Amino acid sequence: MSPETAGTKLPNILERIVTRRRERLTAEGSLLSAQEPSWGKNKAPAPLPFLPQGGLICEVKRKSPSRGHIAEITDPVALAKRYQQLGASAISVLTEEDHFGGSLNDLATIKEKLPDMPLLRKDFLFDGEDVVVSRRFGADAVLLITRILEQSAVEEMFSAARELGMTVLAEAHSREDIERLRGFAPKLIGINSRDLASFRIDPFGPAALADAIQWPTVLVWESGILGAEEAKIAAGCGFAAALVGEGVVTAPERIPDITTALSAADQKNNAPFFWKALAVKQAALQDAAPNGERPERPRPLVKLCGITRMEDAQKAAEAGADILGFILAPSKRKAEADFIRSVASAAQDRPDSPLGRALRVAVIVERKEGIEAKEQIDQARKLLAEGAIHGVQLHGDSSPELCAATAFPYFKALRPSSIAEAKQLAATPKEGGYRCPRILVDAFSSEAYGGTGKAVDPDIVRAVIERSGRPLWLAGGITPENVEAIVTRYKPELIDIASGVEEGPGIKDHHRIEQLFEAIQRSCIS
Numbered sequence: 044m045s046p047e048t049a050g051t052k053l054p055n056i057l058e059r060i061v062t063r064r065r066e067r068l069t070a071e072g073s074l075l076s077a078q079e080p081s082w083g084k085n086k087a088p089a090p091l092p093f094l095p096q097g098g099l100i101c102e103v104k105r106k107s108p109s110r111g112h113i114a115e116i117t118d119p120v121a122l123a124k125r126y127q128q129l130g131a132s133a134i135s136v137l138t139e140e141d142h143f144g145g146s147l148n149d150l151a152t153i154k155e156k157l158p159d160m161p162l163l164r165k166d167f168l169f170d171g172e173d174v175v176v177s178r179r180f181g182a183d184a185v186l187l188i189t190r191i192l193e194q195s196a197v198e199e200m201f202s203a204a205r206e207l208g209m210t211v212l213a214e215a216h217s218r219e220d221i222e223r224l225r226g227f228a229p230k231l232i233g234i235n236s237r238d239l240a241s242f243r244i245d246p247f248g249p250a251a252l253a254d255a256i257q258w259p260t261v262l263v264w265e266s267g268i269l270g271a272e273e274a275k276i277a278a279g280c281g282f283a284a285a286l287v288g289e290g291v292v293t294a295p296e297r298i299p300d301i302t303t304a305l306s307a308a309d310q311k312n313n314a315p316f317f318w319k320a321l322a323v324k325q326a327a328l329q330d331a332a333p334n335g336e337r338p339e340r341p342r343p344l345v346k347l348c349g350i351t352r353m354e355d356a357q358k359a360a361e362a363g364a365d366i367l368g369f370i371l372a373p374s375k376r377k378a379e380a381d382f383i384r385s386v387a388s389a390a391q392d393r394p395d396s397p398l399g400r401a402l403r404v405a406v407i408v409e410r411k412e413g414i415e416a417k418e419q420i421d422q423a424r425k426l427l428a429e430g431a432i433h434g435v436q437l438h439g440d441s442s443p444e445l446c447a448a449t450a451f452p453y454f455k456a457l458r459p460s461s462i463a464e465a466k467q468l469a470a471t472p473k474e475g476g477y478r479c480p481r482i483l484v485d486a487f488s489s490e491a492y493g494g495t496g497k498a499v500d501p502d503i504v505r506a507v508i509e510r511s512g513r514p515l516w517l518a519g520g521i522t523p524e525n526v527e528a529i530v531t532r533y534k535p536e537l538i539d540i541a542s543g544v545e546e547g548p549g550i551k552d553h554h555r556i557e558q559l560f561e562a563i564q565r566s567c568i569s
């Protein structure tokens with residue numbers, strides 16, 4: 044096997060795991076440290092259908108290279124039973140020994156005690172023999188990690204699985220992987236939200252990649268789901284299934300909420316789902332070449348905020364704004380809900396026009412000094428339900444626990460007033476921080492929530508970048524004059540501009556909008 048199969052080098056960790064398993068297979072044979080299952084050779088219970096309609100796969104996972112120790116799990120059958128009772132549709136058993144602490148015996152024991160539960164063998168499998176052995180130990184499905192395999196091995200594994208009546212969960216991490224899978228049209232495709240080079244979780248990966256799959260399949264969102272909130276994002280992005288390890292190993296009681304979130308088809312209004320649409324836009328920017336020149340880096344996504352006039356919405360979208368921001372909070376730039384509806388209907392009339400393609404977000408200060416701004420929240424929810432906006436920016440003081448229940452989909456805007464506060468506010472979801480895929484950093488002012496024209500202190504920006512583990516979204520004092528320096532300095536994924544392109548509060552200066560985008564393009568060309 045050559046790790047260069049997919050045209051790119053494997054991340055070090057994956058390379059190490061794969062090499063180690065190869066060495067051990069050569070030295071010890073395909074069972075490694077496992078004993079033959081109690082039913083002996085070739086008599087495993089007949090294979091069960093594996094997740095034909097989606098659902099939740101809960102994983103038996105003791106440790107991982109990214110997290111280290113997760114849980115002891117002395118009794119994998121007890122854990123599997125708990126998963127089943129709480130509503131898991133299937134169970135994934137990590138059998139890799141050296142980095143994940145599993146074994147084939149876990150698989151066979153769980154099958155023996157829970158014969159009705161569909162089981163996935165999760166491992167770094169290489170060939171047809173690995174598939175045969177998986178079946179012998181009771182697996183109903185096998186994981187096929189496309190990027191570690193030659194095309195001939197992919198073929199061999201699919202045909203072995205077909206012969207044995209097993210399901211293949213084909214893991215893809217790039218468009219190239221998807222091309223390589225196309226001929227097999229797998230019925231289950233897993234996309235990992237964990238980047239194995241950095242170990243970072245990024246929902247934008249699965250969200251954008253899902254778009255490239257054009258055959259009927261059940262999409263499985265892998266990694267990084269802690270609870271219902273992430274499951275809702277997966278569902279919004281078109282994933283009918285999710286594979287959850289740590290989130291359920293440590294707290295199986297979350298299973299019912301995760302399953303409900305996964306099956307809830309929230310989108311009744313036909314509007315594209317905010318995170319998916321944005322991830323697709325972001326991926327397109329990575330390919331785009333402004334003025335025919337190769338971009339040194341993609342231009343940032345641009346949100347133009349504080350839109351109060353139809354002509355400004357049109358102009359912003361035509362110039363290239365990816366998101367139009369409408370402020371529902373009391374402000375010099377406040378937009379009326381009916382104005383937002385009129386922009387939405389102009390956009391929906393011409394879905395392929397720039398205005399039709401721009402996403403619309405309402406900005407609310409949902410909570411100020413602990414007091415909820417009920418009217419704004421109600422307005423935002425109503426606009427969301429109607430499809431007049433795609434998402435909500437929560438600019439107030441709500442805690443991570445309150446956000447998702449306030450409005451969904453949302454992203455949180457932070458206004459740290461010190462480095463210490465920045466570090467606290469930008470904590471990752473696992474550390475108890477905000478759970479949304481992105482957070483927006485804005486300048487602090489004691490007078491106003493946003494739109495102050497002030498820039499964020501560079502040390503605060505740095506603290507947020509370091510702590511949050513997420514690409515930077517930056518607001519505060521960005522203008523056509525300084526945008527080039529800001530983009531070069533921080534390489535933000537998104538910049539948010541309101542007062543920097545105005546001739547007066549709430550009134551955009553169209554010439555300045557053009558200048559802004561020209562400067563952005565300049566900042567991205569080598």
Ligand SMILES: O=P(O)(O)OC[C@@H](O)[C@@H](O)c1c[nH]c2ccccc12
Nearest residue numbers: 235265266267268286287288289290
């Ligand atoms: O614990 P998490 O973040 O819920 O992740 C589970 C699972 O997706 C992850 O373990 C995984 C995804 N793809 C893999 C391939 C091999 C081993 C493990 C994996």
